[in-house]
Amino acid sequence: MRSISYFLIVFLTIVVSSCTEKVMLFDQAHTEPWSEKGNAQWEYDNGVIMGSLLRGTGFLITEKTYANFELELEFNPDETINSGIFVRCKEQELSFTDCYELNIWDNHPEPGDRTGALVSRTQSLVYVNTINQWNTYRIRCEGNSIKAWINGDLVVDVENDDLVEGYIGLQADGLGMVQFRNVELTKL
Numbered sequence: 001m002r003s004i005s006y007f008l009i010v011f012l013t014i015v016v017s018s019c020t021e022k023v024m025l026f027d028q029a030h031t032e033p034w035s036e037k038g039n040a041q042w043e044y045d046n047g048v049i050m051g052s053l054l055r056g057t058g059f060l061i062t063e064k065t066y067a068n069f070e071l072e073l074e075f076n077p078d079e080t081i082n083s084g085i086f087v088r089c090k091e092q093e094l095s096f097t098d099c100y101e102l103n104i105w106d107n108h109p110e111p112g113d114r115t116g117a118l119v120s121r122t123q124s125l126v127y128v129n130t131i132n133q134w135n136t137y138r139i140r141c142e143g144n145s146i147k148a149w150i151n152g153d154l155v156v157d158v159e160n161d162d163l164v165e166g167y168i169g170l171q172a173d174g175l176g177m178v179q180f181r182n183v184e185l186t187k188l
Helices: 002-019
Strands: 022-024 034-036 042-044 048-053 056-063 069-077 081-089 099-106 134-144 145-150 151-159 167-174 176-187
Touching: 042 056, 048 056, 048 167, 056 081, 069 081, 081 134, 099 134, 099 176, 167 176
Parallel strands: none
Antiparallel strands: 022 176, 034 056, 042 048, 048 176, 056 167, 069 134, 069 176, 081 099, 081 167, 134 145, 145 151
16 A cells, blocks of 8 residues: 555656656756847846846747746846846737736836836736835736735736747846846746
8 A cells, every 4th residue: 555655646746747747947057949039138147137227129039939938037137127028928029018027117108007017907916015125927818817915915816818828038128237137937
């Protein structure tokens, strides 16, 4: 009886671990391929990705597409940068219409599109302040459900059938610098 119980525990452990594959995105070791687009300057130092520019826009974009996943990362924006995390993008040319853009821009001129908003789709459920500090973003896309948390607070909870699979991108736009680290994706 003990050997059957042991076998079942080992089997279930293997099955559960294989269903939750974690991968690092946008790291220096290039464990998952990605590309740079636009005119932002991207630098990597001690596990931190820094995107900066004086004007224009730039992205880091995955080479693979993803459908159901949980994306966890840390971000640190300065007071001038417009940034965001783009998920389920139809193409590698990113836009808020062909992607779900989870915004990072505390000083957005339209309060409804500030940090935590799902741009052009819904405002943030909670008012958050993220400038000049490390913050966490957790984004869960499963079926038609998109949920996101900043520093543990639920900021997005929508159901939308527009985009079911696509690329993932990090944005630096306008003027300033944003930093990212520990960008980890768990396939669901």
